[in-house]
Amino acid sequence: MSEEVDQSKRRFLVGMTAATGAVGAAAIAVPFVKSMLPSARAQAAGASxxxxxxxxxxxxxxxxxxxxxxxxxxxxxxxxxxxxxxxxxxxxxxxxxxxxxxxxxxxxxxxxxxxxxxxxxxxxxxxxxxxxxxxxxxxxxxxxxxxxxxxxxxxxxxxxxxxxxxxxxxxxxxxxxxxxxxxxxxxxxxxxxxxxxxx
Ligand code: FES
Structure with missing residues (x-):
């Protein structure tokens, strides 16, 4: 029983770590994507x-x-x-x-x-x-x-x-x-x- 609890606790913690990592990656990725947008738009508009x-x-x-x-x-x-x-x-x-x-x-x-x-x-x-x-x-x-x-x-x-x-x-x-x-x-x-x- 106690081992089962430990297992589910472990799964929960692993899940939380992965989720935090994903949020962190997303938070880091957003500024990059944002900074790329103007140039993509400029390209589409025919930038020289x-x-x-x-x-x-x-x-x-x-x-x-x-x-x-x-x-x-x-x-x-x-x-x-x-x-x-x-x-x-x-x-x-x-x-x-x-x-x-x-x-x-x-x-x-x-x-x-x-x-x-x-x-x-x-x-x-x-x-x-x-x-x-x-x-x-x-x-x-x-x-x-x-x-x-x-x-x-x-x-x-x-x-x-x-x-x-x-x-x-x-x-x-x-x-x-x-x-x-x-x-x-x-x-x-x-x-x-x-x-x-x-x-
Ligand atoms: S596309 Fe037909 S000859 Fe070039």
Whole structure:
């Protein structure tokens, strides 16, 4: 009998300890969750993303997340830029008249004049939303000769050049989207914000 009492007392004490631990953990967790909320909200609202491009090598592409979308930052080589000029006849919208980009990126390179080599682009296919892959050298299987680097969407075979301009015959109706962005200085860019005088 006394052993039974002791057992139930022990279970009670163990239960209390676990409950106290859980309450303590919850009490600790709340401030963390609270402190994370504004940034989550800001992200959802489209907060801009800062990125240091000083370590980016020629030809290197990195992906950052902006408004839950992948945004590519690609440091194109001078040869890449020279190649763009030779592609016009092969493209659906070489002048980007029917494509989405800020005015300052509506040019052959689809970049800002301060740094033409840097491409900042939303990595989502304008056909049905798949994510194209970067093919800097080798042509995607079955693609024509003379590939000078670009992007290939495996879902239905759309191909884009290194300015995100879609090749003729692809199902994607327009070029890949260029988001608004600006340079905060020579080595830092801000994706999602191109307003004057803010950082
Ligand atoms: S979603 Fe890219 S080609 Fe269809």
């Amino acid at each position: 993303v800062e990125y240091d491009i000083s370590k980016l090598q020629p030809g290197e592409l990195i992906t950052v997340k902006w408004r839950k979308k992948p945004v590519w930052i690609l440091k194109r080589t001078d040869q890449n830029l020279a190649d763009l000029a030779s592609l016009e006849a092969k493209l659906t919208d070489s002048t980007s008249d029917g494509s989405k980009q800020p005015d300052y990126a509506k040019n052959e390179h689809r970049s800002r004049a301060e740094n033409k080599n840097l491409l900042v682009m939303v990595g989502i296919c304008t056909h049905l939303g798949c994510s194209p892959k970067h093919f800097p050298d080798l042509a995607p299987a079955g693609f024509e000769e003379g590939w000078v680097g670009g992007f290939y969407c495996p879902c239905h075979g759309s191909t884009f050049d290194l300015a995100g301009r879609v090749y003729k015959g692809a199902p994607a109706p327009s070029n890949l989207e260029i988001p608004k962005f600006k340079f905060l200085n020579e080595t830092t860019i801000l994706v999602g914000d191109d307003s004057e005088g803010t950082a």
